[in-house]
Amino acid sequence: MDTAETVLASRGVRPTPQRVVITEYLLNTKSHPTADQVLEAVANALPVQLSRATVYNTLHTLVEAGVIQEVYTEPGGCARYDANTERHHHFVDTKNGCIYDIPFEAVPSLDKSLDDNYKVSNYTVTFFGEPKQGQPKQES
Amino acid sequence: MDTAETVLASRGVRPTPQRVVITEYLLNTKSHPTADQVLEAVANALPVQLSRATVYNTLHTLVEAGVIQEVYTEPGGCARYDANTERHHHFVDTKNGCIYDIPFEAVPSLDKSLDDNYKVSNYTVTFFGEPKQGQPKQES
DNA sequence: TAACAATCTTAGAGTTAGTCTAAATAGTGT
DNA sequence: ACACTATTTAGACTAACTCTAAGATTGTTA
Ligand SMILES: [Mn+2]
Ligand SMILES: [Mn+2]
Ligand SMILES: [Zn+2]
Ligand SMILES: [Zn+2]
Numbered sequence: 001m002d003t004a005e006t007v008l009a010s011r012g013v014r015p016t017p018q019r020v021v022i023t024e025y026l027l028n029t030k031s032h033p034t035a036d037q038v039l040e041a042v043a044n045a046l047p048v049q050l051s052r053a054t055v056y057n058t059l060h061t062l063v064e065a066g067v068i069q070e071v072y073t074e075p076g077g078c079a080r081y082d083a084n085t086e087r088h089h090h091f092v093d094t095k096n097g098c099i100y101d102i103p104f105e106a107v108p109s110l111d112k113s114l115d116d117n118y119k120v121s122n123y124t125v126t127f128f129g130e131p132k133q134g135q136p137k138q139e140s
Numbered sequence: 141m142d143t144a145e146t147v148l149a150s151r152g153v154r155p156t157p158q159r160v161v162i163t164e165y166l167l168n169t170k171s172h173p174t175a176d177q178v179l180e181a182v183a184n185a186l187p188v189q190l191s192r193a194t195v196y197n198t199l200h201t202l203v204e205a206g207v208i209q210e211v212y213t214e215p216g217g218c219a220r221y222d223a224n225t226e227r228h229h230h231f232v233d234t235k236n237g238c239i240y241d242i243p244f245e246a247v248p249s250l251d252k253s254l255d256d257n258y259k260v261s262n263y264t265v266t267f268f269g270e271p272k273q274g275q276p277k278q279e280s
Numbered sequence: 281t282a283a284c285a286a287t288c289t290t291a292g293a294g295t296t297a298g299t300c301t302a303a304a305t306a307g308t309g310t
Numbered sequence: 311a312c313a314c315t316a317t318t319t320a321g322a323c324t325a326a327c328t329c330t331a332a333g334a335t336t337g338t339t340a
């Protein structure tokens with residue numbers, strides 16, 4: 001359970017109070033929050049006013065530093081932020097919008113499936129539906 | 141080679157001049173245009189001013205009627221419109237943004253891959269990379 | 281420890297890709 | 311022709327960002 005300060009320091013990102021609270025929040029949720037959800041969640045953990053620009057600056061800095069990933073799970077939807085930086089897929093609960101991580105190995109690799117005609121450098125898979133019994137409920 | 145009027149009539153959509161030119165344009169391109177590209181492409185084929193609202197109204201009507209599909213191919217990108225309404229995947233050329241249709245059968249089905257824990261009603265796969273020699277070049 | 285520079289944060293303006301509204305126009309049935 | 315419905319239009323509005331310019335904080339050097 002690495003502290004946010006440790007993570008930031010190890011990636012060469014200066015641990016300002018704003019960055020620390022945002023990073024702490026992201027490291028401790030599986031909910032794939034939006035920028036607005038991050039802002040709302042951490043704003044009152046700081047003695048100063050937290051601006052939207054700082055939230056976006058920080059999120060971009062964290063992506064750049066490899067601390068988080070930016071993911072898009074819904075067609076036409078806004079960016080969500082994910083401290084799980086391993087290659088993985090997503091399942092979107094169509095009833096309530098909850099997002100579940102799907103381990104990369106749970107899905108057959110498609111890396112070679114277009115080999116005849118395309119050089120695939122990356123691909124994304126997003127599943128939609130409903131979880132069956134026994135999936136750990138996720139907030140949001 | 142169905143005419144736009146025929147297609148609209150067969151789906152019970154009244155073939156106004158605006159709808160006809162938009163439908164014609166979409167039936168004759170593989171480029172997956174955005175709403176703005178549709179507007180720019182068809183505007184001067186009409187004797188009247190074509191409004192942005194009409195373009196969106198028409199695109200939504202055509203989606204509703206099953207004449208086209210709305211697709212999102214790039215993270216954070218805007219909607220694109222696709223007269224190929226068969227279930228298929230997309231390949232995005234990362235060099236120039238061109239989008240190629242990938243037949244559904246070209247990729248192993250993932251419908252059952254999460255069966256243990258999830259009821260998957262749909263999924264999307266988008267590939268990124270570069271086409272190899274011999275792919276028919278697509279506009280845009 | 282006092283400058284000074286670089287970095288970071290802020291409020292608010294600007295942009296993009298839409299949606300919404302209310303009024304004008306066109307088509308339909310009688 | 312008349313009433314009624316469907317469609318189109320310009321432009322206001324919104325959500326999700328991005329940009330800017332000024333102020334605050336921090337690190338570096340003297
Ligand atoms: Mn971004
Ligand atoms: Mn839409
Ligand atoms: Zn995730
Ligand atoms: Zn397509």
